[in-house]
Amino acid sequence: MxxxxxxxxxxxxxxxxxxxxxxxxxxxxxxxxxxxxxxxxxxxxxxxxxxxxxxxxxxxxxxxxxxxxxxxxxxxxxxxxxxxxxxxxxxxxxxxxxxxxxxxxxxxxxxxxxxxxxxxxxxxxxxxHEHCPRCGTRTEITASGHMRVCPRDGSQHFPRVDPAVIMLIHDDDDRVLLARGPEWPEGRMSVLAGFVEPGESLEHAVVREVLEEVGVAVTAPRYMGSQPWPFPRSLMLGFVARAATTELRPDHEEIAEARWLSREELTAQVESGELRLPGQVSIARRLIETWYGGPIADLDG
Missing domain, CATH: 3.90.79 (Nucleoside Triphosphate Pyrophosphohydrolase)
Structure with a gap:
């Protein structure tokens, strides 16, 4: 599909x-x-x-x-x-x-x-961001909460967001790649994600993060949508990309488990309780359901 x-x-x-x-x-x-x-x-x-x-x-x-x-x-x-x-x-x-x-x-x-x-x-x-990054002085709120000013050196500081890519990877056999971090409970899995590094394009971040986290090379990343994720201050930029390789070599410092799943395998594992998907509030859930072809009923659905 x-x-x-x-x-x-x-x-x-x-x-x-x-x-x-x-x-x-x-x-x-x-x-x-x-x-x-x-x-x-x-x-x-x-x-x-x-x-x-x-x-x-x-x-x-x-x-x-x-x-x-x-x-x-x-x-x-x-x-x-x-x-x-x-x-x-x-x-x-x-x-x-x-x-x-x-x-x-x-x-x-x-x-x-x-x-x-x-x-x-x-x-x-x-x-x-209560203190000036230049001199350490406590800054003052101005612009109705949209700027902080250092009373000592006059520098202005504005709210920032951290761009992060989140990507659904699928292969030529129409399987989806799901993974979980070491701190996640058994069975809780999602798509891959990572922060954009300085001087890096979004597309390059997609390719780099997937290769770093699970050892899979991907091609043709395509932007699908975005939403704020203020936990504490991220902007999640959603992509899909196709896997050029499928051997999984997880970086175990960041990834405890990764697996390829067909729609039939995902359905069976969700229904049995073996697999729990991201909550409805997340862009990860929407990416998965877009690949799946419709809503997925589970404990968080």
Whole structure:
């Protein structure tokens, strides 16, 4: 089965329904008015989690008015089509049901999923970039959470993401290559992935990572889609590629096990519980199901 381009469709962590409104981040007068407006809504985020409210068929973020929000670093997330501003505040969560992206994203609509991904990504960056990399001075938050400035040397620092390639490899016998890392439990497997190195193209990273991790040479990597993965700050860039060789020689520091699977073998192993696939929130799951030809029902489905 040939995998066509552009079949990943909307990815759960790549959704959004607001304008990020970058031009307003430095407008102090507008920010002050927005924070005072009753219609403004605030999302609390703490260590990657927020409060949610569950319904029969999904969930929604618990959003509050600015007057109800606790003190804490404040990030502008944007404005929706109705002119409602959204902010995130980094602060401990009050009592309620707390959830992170891995559990909540499949339950949230486009607006709420986009807001939570954005807030979690900003929080993670700020938590690890509190000091100037040049002189070590504690930096100050500006631009409504989208820049930190060193008060000593004046250097400006902006949120960064780490690009990572994630690739589904298939061979001429129409088998898929799955693997697991040493820290993963028995049976939990996924496609291969790795960070892009300095001075490297995405396509070269695909070829290099597969060869390094399992000893397989691949050809013709094709881009399929991307989504943020703020654990803590990655951007996952999905590819498919065809194997030119099939002998598996895993690098056991990174790969505990790797195997080729036909659709029939994958189905049987999933149904028996021998194999567990990545969760629905991941681009890995979508790549596998695109190759498979449809949804796969398992414990995480």
């Amino acid at each position: 040939e995998i066509s381009d552009g079949l990943l469709g909307p990815l759960l962590l790549a959704r959004s329904a607001i304008d990020r409104s970058a031009g307003l981040r430095g407008d102090e007068a507008w920010l002050e008015r927005a924070w005072a407006a009753e219609k403004t809504r605030v999302l609390l985020v703490h260590e990657g989690q927020t409060l949610i409210r569950r319904f029969t068929d999904g969930a929604a973020l618990v959003l509050m008015a600015p007057a109800e929000a606790p003190e804490g670093p404040r990030y502008l997330l944007g404005v929706d089509d109705d002119g409602v501003p959204y902010f995130a505040v980094r602060a401990p969560l009050p009592p309620g049901e707390a959830a992170g992206l891995r559990n909540a994203a499949v339950l949230l609509d486009d607006r709420d999923a986009g807001l939570l991904v954005y807030a979690v990504a900003l929080e993670a960056w700020h938590a690890s």
